[in-house]
Amino acid sequence: MASTLPNSMTLRALPGQNGETRYFVSGEVQVEAGAGIGAGVLLRANPGCRIQIGRGVCIGMGSVLHACGGSLIVEAGATLGMGVLVIGQGTIGKNACIGSETTLLNCSVLSQAVIPPGSLLGDPTYGFDLHIQAEPSPATGEMAPATRPEPVPPSSPVANVEKQTQEKSGSAKTKTRKLNGIPGHSELDRLLGKIYPYRQVLSSGDGRL
Amino acid sequence: MSTSLGLIQTRSFPVIVRIADAMTKSAGVTLIGFEKISGGYCTAIVRGGIADVRIAIEEGIELARQFEQEEISSLVIPRPLPNLEVVLPISSKLSQLAQNRGYSRLSNLAVGLLETRGFPAMVGAADTMLKTADVQLAAYETIGDGLCTAIIRGTVANVAIAIDAGMYEAERIGELNAVAVIPRPLDELEQALPVASCFVAQPVTLPVTLPQVQEQEVQRRDAAVERIPVYLEPPETP
Numbered sequence: 122m123a124s125t126l127p128n129s130m131t132l133r134a135l136p137g138q139n140g141e142t143r144y145f146v147s148g149e150v151q152v153e154a155g156a157g158i159g160a161g162v163l164l165r166a167n168p169g170c171r172i173q174i175g176r177g178v179c180i181g182m183g184s185v186l187h188a189c190g191g192s193l194i195v196e197a198g199a200t201l202g203m204g205v206l207v208i209g210q211g212t213i214g215k216n217a218c219i220g221s222e223t224t225l226l227n228c229s230v231l232s233q234a235v236i237p238p239g240s241l242l243g244d245p246t247y248g249f250d251l252h253i254q255a256e257p258s259p260a261t262g263e264m265a266p267a268t269r270p271e272p273v274p275p276s277s278p279v280a281n282v283e284k285q286t287q288e289k290s291g292s293a294k295t296k297t298r299k300l301n302g303i304p305g306h307s308e309l310d311r312l313l314g315k316i317y318p319y320r321q322v323l324s325s326g327d328g329r330l
Numbered sequence: 331m332s333t334s335l336g337l338i339q340t341r342s343f344p345v346i347v348r349i350a351d352a353m354t355k356s357a358g359v360t361l362i363g364f365e366k367i368s369g370g371y372c373t374a375i376v377r378g379g380i381a382d383v384r385i386a387i388e389e390g391i392e393l394a395r396q397f398e399q400e401e402i403s404s405l406v407i408p409r410p411l412p413n414l415e416v417v418l419p420i421s422s423k424l425s426q427l428a429q430n431r432g433y434s435r436l437s438n439l440a441v442g443l444l445e446t447r448g449f450p451a452m453v454g455a456a457d458t459m460l461k462t463a464d465v466q467l468a469a470y471e472t473i474g475d476g477l478c479t480a481i482i483r484g485t486v487a488n489v490a491i492a493i494d495a496g497m498y499e500a501e502r503i504g505e506l507n508a509v510a511v512i513p514r515p516l517d518e519l520e521q522a523l524p525v526a527s528c529f530v531a532q533p534v535t536l537p538v539t540l541p542q543v544q545e546q547e548v549q550r551r552d553a554a555v556e557r558i559p560v561y562l563e564p565p566e567t568p
Contacts, residue, residue, distance in 0.1 A: 300501060303346050304397035304508040309493060312511055316487050 144180075148172070148188070159184065159203070161172070170210070181205065181221060190227070200228075202238065209243070332531040335420055338390040338404040339373040342516055343556035345397050346372040351465040351512045351519055352393050362420060370472030371388035375420050380408045394406030395425045397508075425457045436468050441512040441523065442489035444496050445479040455496035456480040462495040463488035469524040477507055481523060486513040493494035 144158045148166030152158065152174045159182030166172045170188040174180070181203035185294045186193060191210025195201070199213045202221030207213070211225065214232025219225070221238045228243030229237060300306055313320060336359065340346050346364060354361050359378035366372050376386055385511050394402045407414075415421040442465065446452040456467050465484035473476045482492055493509050500506040512519070 181475050300497065300506070302398070303497070303506055304342060304399065305348065305510040306497070308348075309490065309497075309509055309511055312486075312513070313494060316490055 147292070153178075153197075156180070162186070175199070175215075196232065211243075334378045334380040334383040335407040335410045336376045336378075336387045336405070337373050338387055338394070339371055339402065340394050340397075340399045341370045341372070341401055341475070342397075342445055343372050343400070343477065343507040344375050344445050344508040345394065345399060345474050347441070347443055347519070347523065348397070348480050348510040348512065349376040349390045350376075351392050351515060354516050354519060356389040357382040357385040359383055361385045361516075361522055363522045365419060366471075366473045370473050370475030370477045372473055377420070380406075425545075434520070435529050435531050436466060436483040436525060437520055439483040440486040440489045441468075441510075441515050441520075442482040442493045443479050443508075443510045443512075444482075444493055444500060445477055445507040445509070446500045446503075447476045447505040449478055451500045451506070452478045452480050454503040455500035455506075456482070458499040459492035459496040463492040465489055465492045466529070467526075470527060471524055477483070486511070500530045503505070517535045 131136075142160050144160065144162035144164065146152075146164045147205065148168065149171040150164045150166055150173075151171065152164075153176045155176045156174045156178040158164075158174070158178075158180045161183050162180050163185045164172050164174070165186070166188040167190075169289050170190065171192045172188045173192065173194045174187055174218045175194070175198070177198045177326055179200045180186070180195075181201055184201055184205040184207075186195075186207045189207075189209055193207060193210055194212045196213060196215040198216040199219070200217070201213070201219045202223065204222050205219050207225030208225070211227060211229040213219065213225075213230045214234060216233050217230045218235045219230065220236055220240065223236055223240045224242070224243075226243040230242075236242065249307075333353055336353075338346075338353075340349065342356050343364075343366075350361050350364070350524070353359060353374065353376055356460070357378065359376040364372055366563070376383060378386070381405055387406055391402060391404055410420070444459070446455060448533045452470065456470070459465055459480070459482055460467060463484065465482040465488050468481045468483045470478055480496070482489060482565040484492065487504050488561060490511055493511055496507055497509055515523075519555055
Protein backbone atom coordinates (compact mmCIF):
# COMPACT_ATOMS: atom_id res chain seq x y z
CA MET A 122 0.00 0.00 0.00
CA ALA A 123 2.60 2.47 -0.96
CA SER A 124 0.99 4.80 -3.42
CA THR A 125 -2.41 5.89 -4.56
CA LEU A 126 -2.56 7.33 -8.04
CA PRO A 127 -5.19 9.78 -9.16
CA ASN A 128 -7.75 7.86 -11.19
CA SER A 129 -8.09 10.50 -13.87
CA MET A 130 -4.46 10.08 -14.80
CA THR A 131 -4.69 6.36 -15.37
CA LEU A 132 -8.13 6.04 -16.98
CA ARG A 133 -6.93 7.74 -20.11
CA ALA A 134 -4.28 5.09 -20.72
CA LEU A 135 -6.75 2.20 -20.66
CA PRO A 136 -7.51 0.37 -23.88
CA GLY A 137 -10.94 -0.73 -24.99
CA GLN A 138 -12.50 2.67 -25.42
CA ASN A 139 -13.25 2.14 -29.08
CA GLY A 140 -15.45 -0.97 -29.05
CA GLU A 141 -12.63 -3.43 -28.56
CA THR A 142 -13.97 -6.45 -26.62
CA ARG A 143 -11.18 -8.99 -26.93
CA TYR A 144 -8.78 -10.14 -24.29
CA PHE A 145 -5.48 -11.87 -24.95
CA VAL A 146 -4.23 -15.22 -23.74
CA SER A 147 -0.76 -16.69 -23.98
CA GLY A 148 0.50 -19.95 -22.48
CA GLU A 149 -1.39 -22.32 -20.24
CA VAL A 150 -4.44 -20.35 -19.18
CA GLN A 151 -7.64 -21.93 -17.91
CA VAL A 152 -10.69 -19.73 -17.76
CA GLU A 153 -13.70 -21.39 -16.15
CA ALA A 154 -17.20 -20.71 -17.33
CA GLY A 155 -18.90 -17.65 -15.93
CA ALA A 156 -15.76 -15.58 -15.60
CA GLY A 157 -16.06 -12.07 -16.95
CA ILE A 158 -12.92 -10.69 -18.48
CA GLY A 159 -12.77 -7.15 -19.67
CA ALA A 160 -11.47 -5.78 -22.94
CA GLY A 161 -7.76 -5.65 -23.52
CA VAL A 162 -6.92 -7.92 -20.61
CA LEU A 163 -3.67 -9.77 -21.06
CA LEU A 164 -3.36 -13.24 -19.48
CA ARG A 165 0.10 -14.60 -19.96
CA ALA A 166 1.64 -17.74 -18.44
CA ASN A 167 5.32 -18.39 -18.87
CA PRO A 168 6.40 -21.92 -19.86
CA GLY A 169 5.91 -24.24 -16.92
CA CYS A 170 3.49 -21.85 -15.25
CA ARG A 171 -0.24 -21.52 -15.52
CA ILE A 172 -3.08 -19.15 -14.84
CA GLN A 173 -6.37 -20.40 -13.53
CA ILE A 174 -9.38 -18.11 -13.50
CA GLY A 175 -12.19 -19.47 -11.36
CA ARG A 176 -15.94 -19.37 -11.80
CA GLY A 177 -17.54 -15.96 -11.59
CA VAL A 178 -14.30 -14.02 -11.50
CA CYS A 179 -14.47 -10.51 -12.84
CA ILE A 180 -11.39 -8.87 -14.29
CA GLY A 181 -11.55 -5.23 -15.23
CA MET A 182 -10.37 -3.99 -18.58
CA GLY A 183 -6.75 -3.30 -19.21
CA SER A 184 -5.56 -5.66 -16.49
CA VAL A 185 -2.43 -7.73 -16.93
CA LEU A 186 -1.94 -11.11 -15.26
CA HIS A 187 1.48 -12.59 -15.85
CA ALA A 188 2.32 -15.94 -14.21
CA CYS A 189 5.99 -16.66 -13.74
CA GLY A 190 7.79 -18.92 -11.33
CA GLY A 191 4.64 -20.85 -10.46
CA SER A 192 0.92 -20.86 -10.90
CA LEU A 193 -1.32 -17.87 -10.54
CA ILE A 194 -4.77 -18.80 -9.35
CA VAL A 195 -7.72 -16.46 -9.13
CA GLU A 196 -10.34 -18.25 -7.07
CA ALA A 197 -14.06 -18.13 -7.69
CA GLY A 198 -15.88 -14.85 -7.26
CA ALA A 199 -12.82 -12.64 -6.96
CA THR A 200 -13.03 -9.21 -8.49
CA LEU A 201 -10.11 -7.37 -10.00
CA GLY A 202 -10.61 -3.76 -10.89
CA MET A 203 -9.43 -1.90 -13.95
CA GLY A 204 -5.77 -1.90 -14.82
CA VAL A 205 -4.69 -4.34 -12.14
CA LEU A 206 -1.22 -5.77 -12.64
CA VAL A 207 -0.50 -9.22 -11.19
CA ILE A 208 2.97 -10.66 -11.74
CA GLY A 209 4.53 -13.83 -10.42
CA GLN A 210 2.84 -16.64 -8.55
CA GLY A 211 0.17 -16.64 -5.94
CA THR A 212 -3.46 -17.11 -5.18
CA ILE A 213 -6.18 -14.51 -5.07
CA GLY A 214 -8.69 -15.93 -2.63
CA LYS A 215 -12.40 -16.41 -3.03
CA ASN A 216 -14.50 -13.27 -3.33
CA ALA A 217 -11.47 -11.05 -2.79
CA CYS A 218 -11.76 -7.56 -4.11
CA ILE A 219 -8.72 -5.89 -5.64
CA GLY A 220 -9.09 -2.20 -6.27
CA SER A 221 -8.23 -0.71 -9.63
CA GLU A 222 -4.64 0.19 -10.51
CA THR A 223 -3.33 -2.22 -7.91
CA THR A 224 -0.07 -4.06 -8.46
CA LEU A 225 0.52 -7.49 -6.91
CA LEU A 226 4.06 -8.81 -7.16
CA ASN A 227 4.51 -12.47 -6.22
CA CYS A 228 1.98 -12.42 -3.42
CA SER A 229 -1.27 -14.02 -2.44
CA VAL A 230 -4.46 -12.41 -1.25
CA LEU A 231 -6.73 -13.99 1.35
CA SER A 232 -10.28 -14.81 0.51
CA GLN A 233 -12.77 -12.01 1.29
CA ALA A 234 -9.88 -9.54 1.53
CA VAL A 235 -10.33 -6.04 0.17
CA ILE A 236 -7.34 -4.26 -1.30
CA PRO A 237 -7.80 -0.52 -1.77
CA PRO A 238 -7.24 0.99 -5.22
CA GLY A 239 -3.72 1.90 -6.23
CA SER A 240 -2.01 -0.44 -3.77
CA LEU A 241 1.33 -2.05 -4.27
CA LEU A 242 1.74 -5.45 -2.60
CA GLY A 243 4.65 -7.83 -2.38
CA ASP A 244 7.31 -5.61 -3.89
CA PRO A 245 10.67 -6.63 -2.39
CA THR A 246 12.12 -3.14 -2.87
CA TYR A 247 9.29 -1.69 -0.78
CA GLY A 248 9.48 -4.50 1.74
CA PHE A 249 11.20 -2.40 4.38
CA ASP A 250 8.60 0.35 4.21
CA LEU A 251 5.79 -2.17 4.23
CA HIS A 252 7.21 -3.85 7.26
CA ILE A 253 7.35 -0.57 9.16
CA GLN A 254 3.82 0.22 8.16
CA ALA A 255 2.57 -3.20 9.02
CA GLU A 256 4.04 -3.37 12.48
CA PRO A 257 2.13 -0.58 14.21
CA SER A 258 -1.12 -1.93 12.87
CA PRO A 259 -3.25 -0.62 15.74
CA ALA A 260 -2.37 2.92 14.77
CA THR A 261 -3.31 2.59 11.12
CA GLY A 262 -6.22 0.37 12.14
CA GLU A 263 -7.69 3.20 14.14
CA MET A 264 -7.46 5.57 11.26
CA ALA A 265 -8.78 3.23 8.68
CA PRO A 266 -12.29 2.15 9.75
CA ALA A 267 -13.67 5.58 9.08
CA THR A 268 -12.77 5.42 5.43
CA ARG A 269 -13.11 1.66 4.86
CA PRO A 270 -16.15 -0.19 6.05
CA GLU A 271 -14.63 -3.70 6.03
CA PRO A 272 -13.74 -5.17 9.44
CA VAL A 273 -10.25 -6.15 8.30
CA PRO A 274 -7.64 -3.50 9.14
CA PRO A 275 -6.07 -2.24 5.95
CA SER A 276 -2.54 -3.26 6.76
CA SER A 277 -3.47 -6.78 7.82
CA PRO A 278 -4.04 -8.14 4.31
CA VAL A 279 -0.38 -7.54 3.58
CA ALA A 280 0.82 -9.20 6.73
CA ASN A 281 -1.64 -12.05 6.32
CA VAL A 282 -0.74 -12.43 2.69
CA GLU A 283 2.87 -12.99 3.51
CA LYS A 284 2.01 -15.41 6.25
CA GLN A 285 -0.40 -17.26 4.00
CA THR A 286 2.05 -17.63 1.17
CA GLN A 287 4.61 -18.97 3.56
CA GLU A 288 2.18 -21.43 5.10
CA LYS A 289 0.57 -22.54 1.87
CA SER A 290 3.66 -23.07 -0.16
CA GLY A 291 5.73 -24.18 2.81
CA SER A 292 5.40 -27.92 2.33
CA ALA A 293 5.23 -27.78 -1.47
CA LYS A 294 8.14 -25.41 -1.75
CA THR A 295 10.53 -27.39 0.41
CA LYS A 296 9.70 -30.44 -1.69
CA THR A 297 10.25 -28.56 -4.94
CA ARG A 298 13.50 -27.16 -3.70
CA LYS A 299 14.52 -30.64 -2.62
CA LEU A 300 13.80 -32.05 -6.06
CA ASN A 301 15.52 -29.16 -7.80
CA GLY A 302 18.64 -29.63 -5.72
CA ILE A 303 18.88 -33.34 -6.53
CA PRO A 304 22.01 -34.02 -8.57
CA GLY A 305 21.03 -34.75 -12.15
CA HIS A 306 17.53 -33.30 -11.90
CA SER A 307 18.18 -30.22 -13.98
CA GLU A 308 20.02 -32.31 -16.53
CA LEU A 309 17.06 -34.68 -16.77
CA ASP A 310 14.71 -31.73 -17.18
CA ARG A 311 16.83 -30.40 -20.04
CA LEU A 312 16.88 -33.84 -21.67
CA LEU A 313 13.11 -34.19 -21.35
CA GLY A 314 12.70 -30.73 -22.81
CA LYS A 315 14.68 -31.82 -25.84
CA ILE A 316 12.79 -35.09 -26.28
CA TYR A 317 9.32 -33.66 -25.63
CA PRO A 318 9.35 -29.95 -26.57
CA TYR A 319 5.66 -29.48 -25.75
CA ARG A 320 5.70 -31.44 -22.51
CA GLN A 321 5.35 -28.39 -20.27
CA VAL A 322 2.29 -27.16 -22.13
CA LEU A 323 0.63 -30.58 -22.15
CA SER A 324 1.13 -31.42 -18.50
CA SER A 325 -1.36 -29.87 -16.13
CA GLY A 326 1.46 -28.80 -13.87
CA ASP A 327 -0.23 -30.04 -10.72
CA GLY A 328 2.28 -30.64 -8.00
CA ARG A 329 5.19 -30.08 -10.36
CA LEU A 330 5.70 -26.40 -10.00
CA MET B 331 52.10 -51.35 -18.78
CA SER B 332 53.14 -47.82 -17.94
CA THR B 333 49.85 -45.96 -18.41
CA SER B 334 48.74 -43.25 -16.05
CA LEU B 335 46.10 -43.67 -13.43
CA GLY B 336 43.21 -41.32 -12.59
CA LEU B 337 40.79 -41.55 -9.69
CA ILE B 338 37.81 -39.42 -8.77
CA GLN B 339 35.50 -39.95 -5.82
CA THR B 340 32.01 -38.65 -5.00
CA ARG B 341 29.27 -39.72 -2.64
CA SER B 342 26.61 -40.90 -5.07
CA PHE B 343 26.48 -43.79 -7.52
CA PRO B 344 24.46 -42.08 -10.31
CA VAL B 345 26.78 -39.09 -10.11
CA ILE B 346 29.93 -41.19 -10.40
CA VAL B 347 28.46 -43.14 -13.32
CA ARG B 348 27.53 -39.89 -15.04
CA ILE B 349 31.06 -38.57 -14.38
CA ALA B 350 32.60 -41.78 -15.72
CA ASP B 351 30.48 -41.44 -18.86
CA ALA B 352 31.67 -37.87 -19.36
CA MET B 353 35.29 -38.84 -18.70
CA THR B 354 35.32 -41.71 -21.21
CA LYS B 355 33.82 -39.40 -23.81
CA SER B 356 36.12 -36.45 -23.08
CA ALA B 357 39.48 -38.11 -23.68
CA GLY B 358 41.09 -41.38 -24.69
CA VAL B 359 40.89 -43.05 -21.32
CA THR B 360 39.73 -46.53 -20.39
CA LEU B 361 37.29 -46.93 -17.55
CA ILE B 362 38.54 -49.71 -15.32
CA GLY B 363 35.59 -49.78 -12.97
CA PHE B 364 33.99 -48.36 -9.85
CA GLU B 365 35.38 -48.96 -6.42
CA LYS B 366 32.61 -48.85 -3.85
CA ILE B 367 33.84 -48.61 -0.32
CA SER B 368 31.00 -48.23 2.17
CA GLY B 369 29.63 -44.97 3.49
CA GLY B 370 28.38 -43.92 0.07
CA TYR B 371 31.86 -43.28 -1.32
CA CYS B 372 32.28 -44.35 -4.97
CA THR B 373 35.45 -43.99 -6.99
CA ALA B 374 35.76 -44.16 -10.74
CA ILE B 375 39.09 -45.50 -11.98
CA VAL B 376 40.44 -44.58 -15.41
CA ARG B 377 43.69 -45.43 -17.18
CA GLY B 378 45.34 -43.97 -20.24
CA GLY B 379 48.06 -41.61 -21.39
CA ILE B 380 48.92 -38.87 -18.92
CA ALA B 381 47.42 -36.13 -21.10
CA ASP B 382 44.18 -38.05 -21.56
CA VAL B 383 43.90 -38.85 -17.86
CA ARG B 384 44.52 -35.21 -16.87
CA ILE B 385 41.81 -34.02 -19.29
CA ALA B 386 39.36 -36.67 -18.12
CA ILE B 387 39.87 -35.98 -14.42
CA GLU B 388 39.53 -32.22 -14.91
CA GLU B 389 36.32 -32.85 -16.84
CA GLY B 390 35.09 -35.12 -14.07
CA ILE B 391 35.80 -32.58 -11.34
CA GLU B 392 34.00 -29.87 -13.28
CA LEU B 393 30.92 -32.07 -13.68
CA ALA B 394 30.97 -33.09 -10.03
CA ARG B 395 30.94 -29.38 -9.06
CA GLN B 396 27.96 -28.88 -11.35
CA PHE B 397 26.20 -31.64 -9.45
CA GLU B 398 26.98 -29.80 -6.21
CA GLN B 399 28.95 -32.62 -4.69
CA GLU B 400 30.59 -31.33 -1.54
CA GLU B 401 33.20 -34.00 -1.11
CA ILE B 402 35.12 -34.54 -4.31
CA SER B 403 38.54 -36.08 -4.12
CA SER B 404 40.66 -36.92 -7.12
CA LEU B 405 44.11 -38.17 -7.95
CA VAL B 406 46.32 -38.49 -11.01
CA ILE B 407 49.40 -40.73 -10.92
CA PRO B 408 51.48 -40.43 -14.09
CA ARG B 409 53.35 -43.70 -13.66
CA PRO B 410 52.14 -46.11 -10.97
CA LEU B 411 54.63 -48.82 -10.05
CA PRO B 412 53.83 -52.44 -10.95
CA ASN B 413 53.49 -53.42 -7.29
CA LEU B 414 50.58 -50.96 -6.99
CA GLU B 415 48.84 -52.51 -9.98
CA VAL B 416 49.22 -56.05 -8.67
CA VAL B 417 47.69 -55.30 -5.29
CA LEU B 418 45.06 -52.66 -6.00
CA PRO B 419 42.10 -53.13 -8.37
CA ILE B 420 43.40 -50.56 -10.81
CA SER B 421 44.51 -52.81 -13.65
CA SER B 422 42.14 -53.49 -16.50
CA LYS B 423 43.14 -57.13 -17.11
CA LEU B 424 42.53 -58.19 -13.55
CA SER B 425 39.05 -56.76 -13.39
CA GLN B 426 38.06 -58.30 -16.72
CA LEU B 427 39.31 -61.72 -15.66
CA ALA B 428 37.58 -61.42 -12.33
CA GLN B 429 34.24 -60.62 -13.91
CA ASN B 430 34.31 -63.30 -16.63
CA ARG B 431 30.70 -63.09 -17.54
CA GLY B 432 28.57 -63.60 -20.62
CA TYR B 433 26.92 -61.22 -22.99
CA SER B 434 24.32 -58.87 -21.56
CA ARG B 435 21.03 -58.79 -23.40
CA LEU B 436 20.55 -55.17 -22.39
CA SER B 437 23.53 -53.70 -24.20
CA ASN B 438 23.25 -50.72 -26.58
CA LEU B 439 20.44 -49.17 -24.58
CA ALA B 440 20.25 -45.93 -22.61
CA VAL B 441 20.92 -46.19 -18.88
CA GLY B 442 18.88 -44.58 -16.16
CA LEU B 443 19.95 -44.44 -12.53
CA LEU B 444 17.85 -43.44 -9.56
CA GLU B 445 19.34 -43.32 -6.10
CA THR B 446 17.38 -43.18 -2.87
CA ARG B 447 18.28 -43.26 0.77
CA GLY B 448 16.50 -46.36 2.01
CA PHE B 449 15.34 -49.51 0.28
CA PRO B 450 11.52 -49.08 0.14
CA ALA B 451 11.77 -45.82 -1.79
CA MET B 452 13.99 -47.48 -4.38
CA VAL B 453 11.66 -50.46 -4.76
CA GLY B 454 8.63 -48.19 -5.07
CA ALA B 455 10.39 -46.01 -7.60
CA ALA B 456 11.55 -49.06 -9.60
CA ASP B 457 8.00 -50.40 -9.69
CA THR B 458 6.68 -47.05 -10.90
CA MET B 459 9.41 -46.81 -13.53
CA LEU B 460 8.60 -50.26 -14.91
CA LYS B 461 4.91 -49.42 -15.04
CA THR B 462 5.45 -46.00 -16.61
CA ALA B 463 7.56 -46.81 -19.65
CA ASP B 464 9.04 -49.68 -21.63
CA VAL B 465 12.17 -50.14 -19.52
CA GLN B 466 13.90 -53.07 -17.82
CA LEU B 467 15.27 -53.01 -14.33
CA ALA B 468 18.79 -54.24 -14.97
CA ALA B 469 20.14 -54.35 -11.43
CA TYR B 470 20.42 -52.47 -8.19
CA GLU B 471 23.49 -51.29 -6.42
CA THR B 472 24.12 -50.41 -2.78
CA ILE B 473 27.01 -48.20 -1.76
CA GLY B 474 26.48 -47.90 1.98
CA ASP B 475 25.16 -44.97 3.99
CA GLY B 476 21.64 -46.18 3.17
CA LEU B 477 22.06 -45.31 -0.49
CA CYS B 478 20.77 -47.74 -3.09
CA THR B 479 20.47 -47.23 -6.83
CA ALA B 480 18.04 -48.78 -9.28
CA ILE B 481 19.54 -49.16 -12.76
CA ILE B 482 17.12 -49.26 -15.66
CA ARG B 483 17.72 -49.80 -19.36
CA GLY B 484 15.62 -48.90 -22.37
CA THR B 485 15.44 -46.41 -25.20
CA VAL B 486 16.36 -42.89 -24.15
CA ALA B 487 12.80 -41.53 -24.33
CA ASN B 488 11.47 -44.37 -22.20
CA VAL B 489 14.29 -44.06 -19.68
CA ALA B 490 13.85 -40.30 -19.32
CA ILE B 491 10.12 -40.56 -18.73
CA ALA B 492 10.55 -43.48 -16.35
CA ILE B 493 13.15 -41.64 -14.26
CA ASP B 494 10.94 -38.56 -14.17
CA ALA B 495 8.03 -40.61 -12.82
CA GLY B 496 10.19 -42.65 -10.45
CA MET B 497 11.69 -39.48 -9.02
CA TYR B 498 8.37 -38.21 -7.71
CA GLU B 499 7.41 -41.64 -6.38
CA ALA B 500 10.74 -41.98 -4.55
CA GLU B 501 10.31 -38.52 -3.05
CA ARG B 502 6.78 -39.45 -1.96
CA ILE B 503 7.87 -42.65 -0.23
CA GLY B 504 11.23 -41.66 1.16
CA GLU B 505 14.24 -39.63 0.25
CA LEU B 506 15.55 -39.21 -3.26
CA ASN B 507 19.29 -38.69 -3.50
CA ALA B 508 20.31 -38.47 -7.16
CA VAL B 509 19.23 -39.31 -10.70
CA ALA B 510 21.13 -39.68 -13.95
CA VAL B 511 20.31 -40.57 -17.54
CA ILE B 512 23.02 -41.69 -19.95
CA PRO B 513 21.60 -41.71 -23.47
CA ARG B 514 24.37 -43.73 -25.09
CA PRO B 515 26.90 -45.38 -22.81
CA LEU B 516 30.20 -46.63 -24.15
CA ASP B 517 30.96 -50.35 -23.98
CA GLU B 518 33.39 -50.10 -21.10
CA LEU B 519 30.87 -48.20 -19.00
CA GLU B 520 28.30 -50.88 -19.69
CA GLN B 521 30.75 -53.54 -18.59
CA ALA B 522 31.44 -51.68 -15.38
CA LEU B 523 27.74 -51.47 -14.49
CA PRO B 524 26.13 -54.36 -12.66
CA VAL B 525 23.60 -56.51 -14.55
CA ALA B 526 21.30 -59.03 -12.90
CA SER B 527 22.04 -62.64 -13.82
CA CYS B 528 18.66 -63.10 -15.54
CA PHE B 529 19.75 -60.65 -18.27
CA VAL B 530 23.11 -62.31 -18.94
CA ALA B 531 23.04 -64.77 -21.83
CA GLN B 532 25.61 -67.54 -21.36
CA PRO B 533 27.55 -68.49 -24.52
CA VAL B 534 26.36 -71.68 -26.32
CA THR B 535 28.17 -74.74 -24.92
CA LEU B 536 29.58 -76.35 -28.08
CA PRO B 537 32.21 -78.69 -26.53
CA VAL B 538 29.48 -80.99 -25.14
CA THR B 539 28.60 -82.38 -28.60
CA LEU B 540 32.16 -82.62 -29.90
CA PRO B 541 33.25 -85.99 -28.34
CA GLN B 542 30.32 -87.84 -29.96
CA VAL B 543 31.29 -86.58 -33.42
CA GLN B 544 34.86 -87.66 -32.88
CA GLU B 545 33.80 -91.16 -31.87
CA GLN B 546 31.75 -91.59 -35.03
CA GLU B 547 34.66 -90.52 -37.20
CA VAL B 548 36.93 -93.02 -35.55
CA GLN B 549 34.49 -95.85 -36.23
CA ARG B 550 34.18 -94.91 -39.87
CA ARG B 551 37.91 -94.76 -40.33
CA ASP B 552 38.26 -98.24 -38.81
CA ALA B 553 35.63 -99.63 -41.20
CA ALA B 554 37.36 -98.09 -44.21
CA VAL B 555 40.73 -99.45 -43.19
CA GLU B 556 39.30 -102.98 -43.08
CA ARG B 557 37.79 -102.76 -46.54
CA ILE B 558 40.63 -101.10 -48.42
CA PRO B 559 43.13 -104.01 -48.50
CA VAL B 560 40.48 -106.42 -49.87
CA TYR B 561 39.72 -104.41 -52.99
CA LEU B 562 43.12 -102.95 -53.79
CA GLU B 563 45.33 -106.04 -53.72
CA PRO B 564 44.26 -107.80 -56.96
CA PRO B 565 45.08 -104.91 -59.38
CA GLU B 566 48.58 -104.42 -57.90
CA THR B 567 49.89 -108.03 -58.28
CA PRO B 568 49.75 -108.52 -62.11
